[in-house]
Structures are given as structure tokens and as C-alpha cells.
Amino acid sequence: MPRLRKLSRKFYDVPSIQLAPALLGTTLVHRLPDGTELRARIVETEAYCGTQDLASHASKGRTARTEVMFGQAGRAYVYLIYGMYQMLNVVAGKTQPGEAEAVLIRAAEPLDDWDADLSGPGKLAREMQITRTYNTIDLTGGVLFFLERTGSPHIVKTPRVGVDYAKHWKDELLRFCDADSDAVSKPRPPKPN
DNA sequence: ATGTCGATTTAC
DNA sequence: TAAATCGACATC
Numbered sequence: 001m002p003r004l005r006k007l008s009r010k011f012y013d014v015p016s017i018q019l020a021p022a023l024l025g026t027t028l029v030h031r032l033p034d035g036t037e038l039r040a041r042i043v044e045t046e047a048y049c050g051t052q053d054l055a056s057h058a059s060k061g062r063t064a065r066t067e068v069m070f071g072q073a074g075r076a077y078v079y080l081i082y083g084m085y086q087m088l089n090v091v092a093g094k095t096q097p098g099e100a101e102a103v104l105i106r107a108a109e110p111l112d113d114w115d116a117d118l119s120g121p122g123k124l125a126r127e128m129q130i131t132r133t134y135n136t137i138d139l140t141g142g143v144l145f146f147l148e149r150t151g152s153p154h155i156v157k158t159p160r161v162g163v164d165y166a167k168h169w170k171d172e173l174l175r176f177c178d179a180d181s182d183a184v185s186k187p188r189p190p191k192p193n
Numbered sequence: 194a195t196g197t198c199g200a201t202t203t204a205c
Numbered sequence: 206t207a208a209a210t211c212g213a214c215a216t217c
Binding site: 046048055056057079081082083084085087089104106120121122123160161162163165166185 | 198200201
Binding site for chain 3: 057063064080081
């Protein structure tokens, strides 16, 4: 097995609609303080497309919370939702100055004989021990990072989950899933025959 | 200062 | 179908 390379700044510095599918099949690595690693293969992501996207927090403008999304690509945006779950996002590149794009990491398959249910963004962050303290962390560093894709995932697109409030944006096909994975969250896209 | 609501999950 | 649980944001 060739050693996998860590995803670079350049990889992240593209629009979210491009980054989201590109992250499928990559490996998310969390190196814990004691040196052990939690690793998982990404199987589901969602693109959040800037200040015009009513489903994105960035549509509220530049605030203390959303500030990181307006900044450098390749950093993490981690926030608390429903008072109990953390969401891990990757800050993407910008289509134009003053924009703010990000990709929500929604599901993954545990690697290295690690037994965990990572089929949903809240569960993924919880099981991988990713919390708000990692907000703004640089994903090109040595604590939380992605490794280049292995294999060729069969990518299918669906509307995003839990954004019915986002007017017409709720119907955009901005959720990307590995059709062959059983770890994709509900609602699961129809599996090809 | 107070009220609303959420990029979810789980239980009834 | 609804509760859990709390911070961000809007409004008063």
C-alpha cells in the first residue's frame, strides 16, 4: 500500500460544490493527545454555497460564529447544534471576495477494525471526539486532517438534509453520497440495481 | 433581557 | 411524533 498523502491547502481551495464530492473516499484522521489515531473513510458530504445559500449559516452574514467560513480554505468550522451535537465542516475556497463556503462532513466508515457508527454528522463528530474546541483548526496540520482518496466511489447527488427552511435552496442537489456505502445517513439515496 | 429555533438523534 | 438541550441571533 502506497502511503497516502495529506490533502493540501490547494485541494481545499476550490468552491464547495467541487470540494464536497472530492472529499468522498478520503480518509479523515484525528490524532489524539496520546498519539493514537481515529480514522474513517468519508462517504457523505454536503456543500454550503456561500452568503446567497439560505441553508448556510453564512447567509446571516459575517458574525463571530461564521467568521471562519469567510477565511482561509482548509480550516475547520465546528459548531454546536440542538444544544447537544457538534458538526464538522471544512472551509472551502471562494467563488469571489467576501464569500464563505464550506462542506459538512455527514458520514463515514470507521477504519482499522475500529467499531463505530459514523452514519450522521452528530454521531461522526461525537465518535471521532471532534468538538467546538477544534473550530478554526488548520486541517493541513497534524491533529485533524484528511488523506487523499482511495478507490473510486460511485457518487450520487440528493437534496440536503434538514434544511426545509431554506426556500428554493432546499431542493438543490448539494448532498453527495457514496452509493455503495452502508454508512450513509438517512434518508439513504436509492441504491443502483 | 427575553424568545425563537436549529446543517440531529433517539425514544415512545 | 416529540423530547433533549443551549448558544446564536433577532427583537424589545
